[in-house]
Amino acid sequence: MDTITESSMDLINRNISKRYRRERWFRRCGLGAVLLSIGFLGLLFAAIISNGWSAFWQTEVLLDVHFDQELFAVDSLAAVNYGALVKKAMRSRFPEVKGRSDKRNLYKLISTGAAFTLQEMVRKDSSLIGTSQSIWLPADDEVDMFMKGNVNRDLPENERRLNDKQIGWIDSLIAEKQLEKKFNVTFFTAGDSREPELAGIRGALVGSFFTLAVTLLLSFPVGVATAVYLEEFAPKNRWTDLVEVNINNLAAVPSIVFGLLGLAVFLNVFGMPRSAPLVGGLVLTLMTLPTIIIASRASLKSVPPSIREAALGVGASKMQAITHHVLPLAMPGMMTGTIIGMAQALGETAPLLMIGMVAFIVDVPGAVTDPSTVLPVQIYLWADSPERAFVERTSAAIMVLLAFLISMNAVAVFLRKRFERRW
Amino acid sequence: MSPTILLPALLGFSMLAYMQGKKRALSLAVQGKQTGRTLHSQPGYYGMLIGICCVLPALCIFAFWMCFADSILTAAALGTLPDAMQDLSPDKMNLLVNDLRNLVAGHVAARDIDPVLEQAAGQYLGMQQMADNALAVVMFGTALFTASFSYMKIRPEMRARNHVERIIQLVLICCSTIAILTTVGIVLSVLFESIRFFQHIPVTDFLFGTKWSPQMAMRADQAGSSGTFGAVPVLAGTFMISGIALSVAVPLGLMSAVYLSEYAGARVRAWAKPIMEILAGVPTVVYGFFAALVVAPFVRQSGELFGLGVSSESALAAGLVMGIMIIPFVSSLSDDVLNAVPQAMRDGSYGLGATKSETIVNVVIPAALPGIVGGVLLAASRAIGETMIVVMAAGMSANLTANPLQAVTTVTVQIVTLLVGDQEFDSPKTLVAFALGLLLFIVTLILNVVALYIVRRYREEYE
Numbered sequence: 085m086d087t088i089t090e091s092s093m094d095l096i097n098r099n100i101s102k103r104y105r106r107e108r109w110f111r112r113c114g115l116g117a118v119l120l121s122i123g124f125l126g127l128l129f130a131a132i133i134s135n136g137w138s139a140f141w142q143t144e145v146l147l148d149v150h151f152d153q154e155l156f157a158v159d160s161l162a163a164v165n166y167g168a169l170v171k172k173a174m175r176s177r178f179p180e181v182k183g184r185s186d187k188r189n190l191y192k193l194i195s196t197g198a199a200f201t202l203q204e205m206v207r208k209d210s211s212l213i214g215t216s217q218s219i220w221l222p223a224d225d226e227v228d229m230f231m232k233g234n235v236n237r238d239l240p241e242n243e244r245r246l247n248d249k250q251i252g253w254i255d256s257l258i259a260e261k262q263l264e265k266k267f268n269v270t271f272f273t274a275g276d277s278r279e280p281e282l283a284g285i286r287g288a289l290v291g292s293f294f295t296l297a298v299t300l301l302l303s304f305p306v307g308v309a310t311a312v313y314l315e316e317f318a319p320k321n322r323w324t325d326l327v328e329v330n331i332n333n334l335a336a337v338p339s340i341v342f343g344l345l346g347l348a349v350f351l352n353v354f355g356m357p358r359s360a361p362l363v364g365g366l367v368l369t370l371m372t373l374p375t376i377i378i379a380s381r382a383s384l385k386s387v388p389p390s391i392r393e394a395a396l397g398v399g400a401s402k403m404q405a406i407t408h409h410v411l412p413l414a415m416p417g418m419m420t421g422t423i424i425g426m427a428q429a430l431g432e433t434a435p436l437l438m439i440g441m442v443a444f445i446v447d448v449p450g451a452v453t454d455p456s457t458v459l460p461v462q463i464y465l466w467a468d469s470p471e472r473a474f475v476e477r478t479s480a481a482i483m484v485l486l487a488f489l490i491s492m493n494a495v496a497v498f499l500r501k502r503f504e505r506r507w
Numbered sequence: 508m509s510p511t512i513l514l515p516a517l518l519g520f521s522m523l524a525y526m527q528g529k530k531r532a533l534s535l536a537v538q539g540k541q542t543g544r545t546l547h548s549q550p551g552y553y554g555m556l557i558g559i560c561c562v563l564p565a566l567c568i569f570a571f572w573m574c575f576a577d578s579i580l581t582a583a584a585l586g587t588l589p590d591a592m593q594d595l596s597p598d599k600m601n602l603l604v605n606d607l608r609n610l611v612a613g614h615v616a617a618r619d620i621d622p623v624l625e626q627a628a629g630q631y632l633g634m635q636q637m638a639d640n641a642l643a644v645v646m647f648g649t650a651l652f653t654a655s656f657s658y659m660k661i662r663p664e665m666r667a668r669n670h671v672e673r674i675i676q677l678v679l680i681c682c683s684t685i686a687i688l689t690t691v692g693i694v695l696s697v698l699f700e701s702i703r704f705f706q707h708i709p710v711t712d713f714l715f716g717t718k719w720s721p722q723m724a725m726r727a728d729q730a731g732s733s734g735t736f737g738a739v740p741v742l743a744g745t746f747m748i749s750g751i752a753l754s755v756a757v758p759l760g761l762m763s764a765v766y767l768s769e770y771a772g773a774r775v776r777a778w779a780k781p782i783m784e785i786l787a788g789v790p791t792v793v794y795g796f797f798a799a800l801v802v803a804p805f806v807r808q809s810g811e812l813f814g815l816g817v818s819s820e821s822a823l824a825a826g827l828v829m830g831i832m833i834i835p836f837v838s839s840l841s842d843d844v845l846n847a848v849p850q851a852m853r854d855g856s857y858g859l860g861a862t863k864s865e866t867i868v869n870v871v872i873p874a875a876l877p878g879i880v881g882g883v884l885l886a887a888s889r890a891i892g893e894t895m896i897v898v899m900a901a902g903m904s905a906n907l908t909a910n911p912l913q914a915v916t917t918v919t920v921q922i923v924t925l926l927v928g929d930q931e932f933d934s935p936k937t938l939v940a941f942a943l944g945l946l947l948f949i950v951t952l953i954l955n956v957v958a959l960y961i962v963r964r965y966r967e968e969y970e
Contacts, residue, residue: 127801128797132797327684334690340919341892344941345696348699402672431790464792464895
């Protein structure tokens with residue numbers, strides 16, 4: 085008997101260190117999974133930020149531009165050949181450059197947008213004509229990439245986008261402090277462009293703003309109304325069950341299916357304009373409604389019945405009890421849900437591709453029916469562009485988008501913390 | 508008057524009506540003091556009633572006209588065209604309508620414009636101008652009429668509050684039906700176009716065909732003109748990428764949930780959970796860019812290290828990133844179900860001498876399994892319907908392959924590539940996108956319904 089007890093105790097004792105080892109191993113696996121997930125997030129942010137931060141600076145060239153009286157001897161200011169002004173300035177900066185192909189290479193250093201800058205300046209102040217000015221003009225995106233260290237000058241000449249002579253000119257400009265990186269204002273004030281150095285996110289931001297405004301105006305009232313009906317008035321029957329099942333399912337329908345709905349119904353049946361923030365907002369409304377309804381219902385549910393009963397007890401009608409007492413108390417929770425829904429809508433891309441918001445649009449939209457694009461779609465479009473300079477602009481646009489999303493979520497968290505009431 | 512100013516104008520008008528109604532009710536109340544006829548409701552309700560009476564009918568007229576204006580005007584403009592242009596084939600008619608629309612919108616057509624068409628466009632614009640003005644007149648006429656009619660009917664005995672509340676309740680009911688209308692709209696829009704597609708291509712060819720090449724001939728005699736619409740390679744690609752994503756997300760998500768709910772202290776949990784939730788909040792287009800910029804080159808380089816040829820748009824890269832995206836879905840749903848397992852079951856296991864990990868593996872997880880499976884199904888439906896990551900990181904070529912290092916395509920990628928840009932809604936090439944959409948909707952719907960059912964059943968078990 086003794087020997088048996090001893091041997092089973094031995095067995096347990098022999099196994100116990102093995103079991104503890106397994107316990108430690110299991111625990112480390114769990115911790116590892118958490119750290120790995122967070123590590124992915126860190127990697128994502130690191131990749132975006134390291135690629136994108138440089139886009140907030142843009143290389144500019146200081147040129148002495150002579151607004152030649154002769155060139156302005158035309159009927160309208162718009163007909164002036166501003167490109168010639170820029171070329172002339174470049175030639176006078178590098179008088180030693182001769183030969184057609186060398187000259188062409190020299191002109192390539194400066195952006196095609198420089199001519200527009202001059203045009204704008206003259207349009208604002210026509211007294212410039214005939215004078216000479218030192219002006220900072222945007223450099224070409226290849227020069228910009230070179231300045232940011234993305235072009236390796238040790239590569240053989242034919243594998244580089246800039247040849248040796250061009251690099252020589254750039255070096256001489258740098259030595260004279262005529263080539264510098266400045267804060268990239270264009271990125272925030274311009275619409276889309278095929279030229280990376282002229283492309284900005286203003287058009288996409290305004291488009292996103294219009295789209296979200298339509299979404300908010302429609303989805304918040306409708307969502308709250310639905311939640312109030314389902315939570316406070318609806319009788320328990322098959323119809324309300326059906327509505328509820330529907331809402332839960334809609335919350336999980338792939339977003340692209342909403343895009344198909346928008347294409348087939350809003351564009352083809354109702355003939356609404358393509359690429360318009362109005363249609364985008366309608367589609368996103370349908371998509372965010374379930375989120376808002378579910379959050380609003382939870383918020384209404386958390387208001388204790390005693391509030392309603394007290395209101396009814398002093399003679400309020402049911403509607404009065406709800407509009408005067410329950411809704412104000414539930415409002416912070418509803419707003420939190422709405423902000424989270426809006427954040428989802430802001431980041432959404434796929435359904436908007438379906439309704440044509442993916443077009444190349446240079447102008448900044450001025451109304452909800454103007455063709456426009458939104459920030460995530462702009463990111464998608466830039467990510468498809470082959471130029472190296474668009475990679476950093478894509479990342480920078482992502483940083484702007486993430487900044488908006490994070491601040492929206494922070495507001496939601498703040499609202500919840502500030503106004504949440506425990507009953 | 509342009510339609511965009513009409514709505515604010517109507518709103519202002521109804522505010523005016525509200526104030527007038529309230530004023531009248533107040534004066535009635537003052538009179539009532541002498542005659543003993545007291546108001547039934549508070550004065551504001553009389554005002555509200557008149558405001559609503561003023562807005563609602565006019566708004567209905569506005570909505571009706573907005574929905575049908577374009578088709579009515581187009582039909583009228585086409586009616587002015589000469590007879591020879593009236594009975595064209597449907598294709599040419601479509602072309603004509605398109606030209607007309609472009610002219611009306613002021614887009615410059617590339618081709619020479621038929622003067623007749625130009626005239627029709629002019630007609631359209633003229634009619635539109637007239638119709639807009641007429642709409643304004645009709646709307647405000649109606650608003651004025653209904654408002655003054657209800658204004659005349661104000662009496663102290665009128666049960667204004669009850670009327671207003673009934674109207675509000677009706678509005679609430681209308682709002683709650685929007686969810687159902689959306690579902691119906693989705694089903695109908697996808698179904699109708701799919702049926703038109705299946706008139707061209709048999710259902711069996713679509714579901715069981717193994718070759719995907721959605722091309723349609725521009726001319727009838729073009730070589731290699733007939734497209735094949737076999738969805739099997741597309742579906743295989745979708746399931747492969749989703750499978751890769753799940754094999755990343757399920758272990759990571761489940762282990763994180765176990766650690767956070769069973770081991771981690773309150774402070775760690777308070778920090779780690781929101782950070783992991785951020786993963787779910789990052790827009791998918793950002794993940795797509797990340798996949799194309801960082802993960803795909805990494806996968807390619809490490810494949811080359813082992814001497815493997817990796818396509819630059821491999822299924823593996825897209826699947827990995829999608830897996831990262833759905834980690835929080837798995838982990839937060841698993842977290843919920845793990846927390847729902849009663850503490851008594853754990854205590855029982857500890858009492859028998861089991862270690863914590865043995866308790867988790869042998870007791871807690873089996874008890875929570877239905878809920879976990881439900882969460883995984885929800886994550887799977889999310890993965891199948893995910894669009895941007897695969898559009899940016901997976902390929903377009905429909906390979907029927909089991910090799911995750913090759914490029915595959917998915918249902919969502921095909922929908923996007925087929926529908927972005929100009930479409931013609933009578934070609935199978937466009938319509939097939941809706942058939943794919945129908946397939947996607949059905950598959951995700953089944954997954955969702957099953958998952959929600961399992962999760963709900965499970966919750967009831969422990970409540």
